Amino acid sequence: MSQDKLELIRNAGPSVLPSLLLCDFGDLKTELARLEDAGTQVLHLDVMDGHFVPNLTYGMPIVEGIRRHSDLPMDVHLMISDPLRYAQPMVDAGADLLTFHVEAVEDAGEVAREIRSMGAAVGVALNPDTDLSALDGCLDDVDMVLVMSVNAGFGGQAFNPVALEKLAALKQSHPDLLLEIDGGINLETIGAARAAGCDLFVVGSAIFKQDDYAAAIAALDAEIAGGVS
Numbered sequence: 404m405s406q407d408k409l410e411l412i413r414n415a416g417p418s419v420l421p422s423l424l425l426c427d428f429g430d431l432k433t434e435l436a437r438l439e440d441a442g443t444q445v446l447h448l449d450v451m452d453g454h455f456v457p458n459l460t461y462g463m464p465i466v467e468g469i470r471r472h473s474d475l476p477m478d479v480h481l482m483i484s485d486p487l488r489y490a491q492p493m494v495d496a497g498a499d500l501l502t503f504h505v506e507a508v509e510d511a512g513e514v515a516r517e518i519r520s521m522g523a524a525v526g527v528a529l530n531p532d533t534d535l536s537a538l539d540g541c542l543d544d545v546d547m548v549l550v551m552s553v554n555a556g557f558g559g560q561a562f563n564p565v566a567l568e569k570l571a572a573l574k575q576s577h578p579d580l581l582l583e584i585d586g587g588i589n590l591e592t593i594g595a596a597r598a599a600g601c602d603l604f605v606v607g608s609a610i611f612k613q614d615d616y617a618a619a620i621a622a623l624d625a626e627i628a629g630g631v632s
């Protein structure tokens with residue numbers, strides 16, 4: 404199931420992934436319908452534990468609730484101190500691609516292999532201050548690298564261009580790896596991320612602070628199309 408969904412995620416690229424962090428959780432069903440009507444192909448869910456990051460969001464019940472109302476592949480961004488503790492419950496709740504932070508674990512390769520053994524695709528994320536060398540030894544065991552362009556924890560932060568250098572370096576060294584960027588992506592920044600080789604573009608504020616999600620996503624798609632792959 405998740406390998407099929409991984410193919411859907413791969414084939415979706417280049418694509419905008421709405422981050423539901425800033426959506427109206429009081430009316431999730433309508434929010435999901437609006438995103439599907441806007442052509443969304445993959446959802447990005449931000450799970451924060453108030454420990455790895457100073458913010459607390461949601462866990463398995465919300466992921467499972469979203470799964471009940473949408474068949475879209477779910478890219479679950481774990482900003483938590485102990486990803487393996489919750490990986491299987493997240494897969495059971497419907498996560499298709501589970502991404503953990505390299506800063507949270509001792510052996511990223513081992514964590515990636517364990518998540519894969521649970522039947523999910525796996526991504527590894529790194530914050531702006533974390534050097535790419537932190538990924539040494541785990542890139543053969545992941546399907547995707549999530550390059551953060553803000554410090555994980557909150558929506559609405561300013562884009563840090565250090566992410567562009569990392570994307571370009573990863574694209575050169577590992578051309579087959581899926582690359583995702585997250586944080587401060589908007590009409591001004593998305594084209595540069597595409598030009599740096601990015602495939603998946605997580606967007607929160609630049610969609611959810613607009614009245615018309617479809618128009619916001621179409622404008623972002625147009626900027627992606629204008630970038631050089």
Ligand SMILES: O=C(CO)[C@@H](O)[C@H](O)COP(=O)(O)O
Pocket residue numbers: 422424425447449480553554555556557558559560585586587588605606607608609
């Ligand atoms: O993972 C995170 C934040 O840590 C994100 O997915 C944000 O939710 C993106 O929001 P914007 O920066 O686009 O507002």
Ligand SMILES: [Co+2]
Pocket residue numbers: 422447448449480585605
């Ligand atoms: Co995220």
